Amino acid sequence: MADTWNNPDKFNREASQWDENPRRRALALAVAKAIIDAVKPAKTMRALEFGCGTGLVTFEIAPLVERLSAIDTSSEMLTVLQEKKSISQVKNIEVSSIDLSSSSEADEHDQSFELIYSSMTLHHIADTAGFLNRIANLLSPGGIIAIADLDLEDGLFHDDPFEKVHHGFDREKLSDQLKAAGLQVQSFETIYRFEKINRSGITAVYPVFLVTATRVH
Numbered sequence: 001m002a003d004t005w006n007n008p009d010k011f012n013r014e015a016s017q018w019d020e021n022p023r024r025r026a027l028a029l030a031v032a033k034a035i036i037d038a039v040k041p042a043k044t045m046r047a048l049e050f051g052c053g054t055g056l057v058t059f060e061i062a063p064l065v066e067r068l069s070a071i072d073t074s075s076e077m078l079t080v081l082q083e084k085k086s087i088s089q090v091k092n093i094e095v096s097s098i099d100l101s102s103s104s105e106a107d108e109h110d111q112s113f114e115l116i117y118s119s120m121t122l123h124h125i126a127d128t129a130g131f132l133n134r135i136a137n138l139l140s141p142g143g144i145i146a147i148a149d150l151d152l153e154d155g156l157f158h159d160d161p162f163e164k165v166h167h168g169f170d171r172e173k174l175s176d177q178l179k180a181a182g183l184q185v186q187s188f189e190t191i192y193r194f195e196k197i198n199r200s201g202i203t204a205v206y207p208v209f210l211v212t213a214t215r216v217h
């Protein structure tokens with residue numbers, strides 16, 4: 001049972017089997033495709049992925065950008081990513097354990113990026129508005145943020161009823177939070193419908209959105 005926000009134990013336990021779930025792989029590919037279509041990653045871009053996990057999205061985006069900083073708070077997820085990198089042709093991924101939801105770690109992160117993206121991670125971060133402010137500050141002018149996550153859900157998506165997560169996001173509220181972080185929302189679209197047997201044992205469909213927003217100044 002995870003009764004604190006982002007307890008890395010859960011992801012550490014799941015890391016070695018993470019990629020074996022075909023639904024998860026399909027979602028990651030759909031997210032990567034949607035990011036590629038919306039953002040058109042280029043070889044001039046430095047990219048940051050927060051909550052990269054085992055790199056299911058990472059390995060789709062990295063070949064398209066100059067370099068990709070892949071960060072996560074689960075050491076085991078990052079170990080799997082490193083192992084995959086060691087046998088991959090894709091070498092421009094820098095893997096690090098950083099929690100940008102902590103103000104001290106965010107302040108130390110002095111690089112800037114033309115692209116910051118994530119998949120299914122924002123709902124694990126308690127202070128959405130504060131976090132968006134921090135990552136907006138890491139964007140270079142003209143840079144773009146692309147976040148894929150769940151629309152507001154019934155609270156049954158996660159198997160552990162005690163896990164502290166946001167039960168998806170209200171699009172209007174998230175848009176307001178992005179604007180308050182100094183970003184201009186470009187697009188907000190449904191990119192996938194994730195079907196799973198939820199905690200009540202019912203097969204339910206959970207829509208996943210991709211929101212993109214740019215830093216104007």
Ligand SMILES: C[S@@+](CC[C@H](N)C(=O)[O-])C[C@H]1O[C@@H](n2cnc3c(N)ncnc32)[C@H](O)[C@@H]1O
Pocket residue numbers: 006008011024028050051052053054055056057071072073074077098099100101118119120121124125
């Ligand atoms: C649902 S998983 C998604 C992983 C990956 N993006 C994927 O699509 O397979 C969420 C990931 O976010 C990471 N995470 C949660 N909170 C985080 C934070 N504050 N900073 C960085 N990573 C975080 C977790 O360790 C986990 O690997």
